[in-house]
Amino acid sequence: MENITGKILTELREKKGWSKSLVAKKLGIKTMSTYANWEYGLRKPDGEMLVKIAELYGVTTDYILTGKKPNEFNRDLFDDPDLQIAFKEASDFSEESRKQAIDFINYLKEKEKAKGRKSPNAGSD
Numbered sequence: 031m032e033n034i035t036g037k038i039l040t041e042l043r044e045k046k047g048w049s050k051s052l053v054a055k056k057l058g059i060k061t062m063s064t065y066a067n068w069e070y071g072l073r074k075p076d077g078e079m080l081v082k083i084a085e086l087y088g089v090t091t092d093y094i095l096t097g098k099k100p101n102e103f104n105r106d107l108f109d110d111p112d113l114q115i116a117f118k119e120a121s122d123f124s125e126e127s128r129k130q131a132i133d134f135i136n137y138l139k140e141k142e143k144a145k146g147r148k149s150p151n152a153g154s155d
Contacts, residue, residue, distance in 0.1 A: 037097070050066050
């Protein structure tokens with residue numbers, strides 16, 4: 031089994047130029063060997079510690095666990111006045127109404143796809 035978490039922890043620590051001892055201290059871990067075992071893949075940090083590590087390095091817990099960076103949101107969407115109005119109007123929807131709106135958007139997307147049309151942000155799906 032590949033040690034993705036350990037590789038990510040090592041990469042993040044080395045980018046900062048920190049020692050394992052320093053990271054352990056910053057995380058409030060009593061012994062450096064506990065942290066070192068995470069990097070070596072012998073053990074994994076628990077959920078609470080994952081959150082602390084993510085905050086320390088300014089990354090997501092998903093990144094630490096998988097190495098996958100979160101998809102960047104298409105900021106161009108906010109430049110469209112019609113979409114700004116739609117988002118503003120939808121901001122106070124109930125949970126059920128939001129789900130219905132998302133389902134409807136997905137329906138329209140599939141309908142457009144069936145017609146052979148591509149959405150402007152198709153590459154970011």
